Amino acid sequence: MSAPSARPVPPRPGAPLYDVATLRRVEAAALEEIGDADALMARAGEAAWRFACAHWPDAKRVLVVCGPGNNGGDGYVLARYAHTAGRAVSVLRLAAHAPRTPEAQAACAAFIAAGGQVALVGTDTLPPADLVVDALFGLGLTRAADADSAALIEAINAAGAPVLALDVPSGLDADRGHAAGTAVRATRTVQMIAGHVGLYTGDGPEHAGARAVADLDVASGCFDGEASAARRVTGSDLGHWLRPRHRNSHKGHAGHVLCIGGDHGTGGAVMLAAEAALRSGAGLVSVGTRAGHVPAMLARCPEVMARAVDTDAALGALLDAADVVALGPGLGQGAWGHGLLADVLASGRPLVLDADGLNLLARAPRPLPSDSILTPHPGEAARLLGCTTAEVQADRLAALHALVAQSGAVVVLKGAGTLVAAPGAIPWLVDAGNPGMATGGMGDVLTGVIAALRAQGLAPEAAAVCGALLHAAAGDAAAQAGERGLLPRDLFGHLRTLANPEWPR
Ligand SMILES: NC(=O)C1=CN([C@@H]2O[C@H](COP(=O)(O)OP(=O)(O)OC[C@H]3O[C@@H](n4cnc5c(N)ncnc54)[C@H](O)[C@@H]3O)[C@@H](O)[C@H]2O)[C@@H](O)CC1
Numbered sequence: 001m002s003a004p005s006a007r008p009v010p011p012r013p014g015a016p017l018y019d020v021a022t023l024r025r026v027e028a029a030a031l032e033e034i035g036d037a038d039a040l041m042a043r044a045g046e047a048a049w050r051f052a053c054a055h056w057p058d059a060k061r062v063l064v065v066c067g068p069g070n071n072g073g074d075g076y077v078l079a080r081y082a083h084t085a086g087r088a089v090s091v092l093r094l095a096a097h098a099p100r101t102p103e104a105q106a107a108c109a110a111f112i113a114a115g116g117q118v119a120l121v122g123t124d125t126l127p128p129a130d131l132v133v134d135a136l137f138g139l140g141l142t143r144a145a146d147a148d149s150a151a152l153i154e155a156i157n158a159a160g161a162p163v164l165a166l167d168v169p170s171g172l173d174a175d176r177g178h179a180a181g182t183a184v185r186a187t188r189t190v191q192m193i194a195g196h197v198g199l200y201t202g203d204g205p206e207h208a209g210a211r212a213v214a215d216l217d218v219a220s221g222c223f224d225g226e227a228s229a230a231r232r233v234t235g236s237d238l239g240h241w242l243r244p245r246h247r248n249s250h251k252g253h254a255g256h257v258l259c260i261g262g263d264h265g266t267g268g269a270v271m272l273a274a275e276a277a278l279r280s281g282a283g284l285v286s287v288g289t290r291a292g293h294v295p296a297m298l299a300r301c302p303e304v305m306a307r308a309v310d311t312d313a314a315l316g317a318l319l320d321a322a323d324v325v326a327l328g329p330g331l332g333q334g335a336w337g338h339g340l341l342a343d344v345l346a347s348g349r350p351l352v353l354d355a356d357g358l359n360l361l362a363r364a365p366r367p368l369p370s371d372s373i374l375t376p377h378p379g380e381a382a383r384l385l386g387c388t389t390a391e392v393q394a395d396r397l398a399a400l401h402a403l404v405a406q407s408g409a410v411v412v413l414k415g416a417g418t419l420v421a422a423p424g425a426i427p428w429l430v431d432a433g434n435p436g437m438a439t440g441g442m443g444d445v446l447t448g449v450i451a452a453l454r455a456q457g458l459a460p461e462a463a464a465v466c467g468a469l470l471h472a473a474a475g476d477a478a479a480q481a482g483e484r485g486l487l488p489r490d491l492f493g494h495l496r497t498l499a500n501p502e503w504p505r
């Protein structure tokens, strides 16, 4: 009799996202293969029109704002389809934005030949419309929008109609996810050929709205030899990492997490991390904290083994028993926290470092165990890098790479479009989470989740990305009841549910 087949392993998760330089090369390869630049633009404009019809089938008055480049060209093609379909189409452009490329000029001429009209627009209020199509700037944006373009973008945002952005919401940097000046706030964005990394992190999600990709039938061979800038994962990818437990599991198999932190006045932080670790499947969770917080910890969660760590001996015993240490929530930056960090680093235990653990590291940089995980928010990242939070947010991917290079660790850069990277690996982008999660204590929960997954045997990179995803997905589930007022502890029940994806038995 043959052995029962192994449970199916899903393919490597994540959809590739690309930077502009790579998309330009892919586009060039596609143009070479197709042999006709107008044909690719025709596909883009037609795909965008089909997308508009699918989402706004009843839009009678369609306003298309065209810029000077090929993004504007896509807009002229869409306008021709809309006009031919009998919609009331207005194409508007700034006087300075006459089509400059041969393809855009041809698309504009074809629209006019079909009976369409192009009007010059000032920077004042736009005429009423049921749908505004933003074809002002795409991948070719090279600097913050000039004054007239910025005013036009403001007019699009104030139009009071749904906005469909072609390829990129105009004004957004498609690599960095940064809106240096003003940028279109789209209802939806249809990206051409492949996903653009900047639409998924930083300012990107806010400006792009719901994102889709029109692949324009570009052959997969056009991507040969091209690396993605990031891999996008969503809650449906959790099953890749969260396998069912073996029937004969015992608590020793699920690992022992030690959470350390909770200086005077911030005891709740380490309690949140500890409970999150239990709800994410850690077999045992210990807490080392200030003596005054031990009774509250035990009252809140009797499954936790809470100890005062006011002496080195007490900490040593806890460290000996731990598989993974989560250090930082509520730690403070005083002598107590400083001493704990030094002792934990000396122990060489696998480490998840957060909050004041990171701030102490920024003040006194030192080597970390090679399998450490750091979970900075943009402010902590800025302190580690010696720059401003705004500089981190202006180029989150660059900040992520710099943190990995600096620390040699796996880094989770939190914020909208959380990024995760290990040394030498393509970053992960977590496409989940919501603004309701901008609440004190939410990061402490993430620390506990990641530590628990690490303790259950996931390698550092896997624990970090799966943990960030599990945390964000739990936040989304909790936000079903509303984003405002969402508390970190509202995630606990959802962590438990989502940590157990359905698997055929
Ligand atoms: N080449 C092709 O056949 C295809 C092109 N596509 C479209 O083409 C777009 C890229 O076209 P382009 O490379 O022409 O670039 P864009 O159309 O994005 O913009 C380039 C133009 O905007 C000007 N510009 C850039 N930044 C500015 C600023 N801050 N203020 C004022 N003017 C500014 C540039 O001088 C240039 O004239 C893509 O985003 C996509 O929409 C895709 O549809 C795929 C096919």
Ligand SMILES: [K+]
Pocket (backbone or CB within 6 Å): 071, 134, 135, 136, 137, 138, 165, 166, 167, 168, 169, 170
């Ligand atoms: K655009």
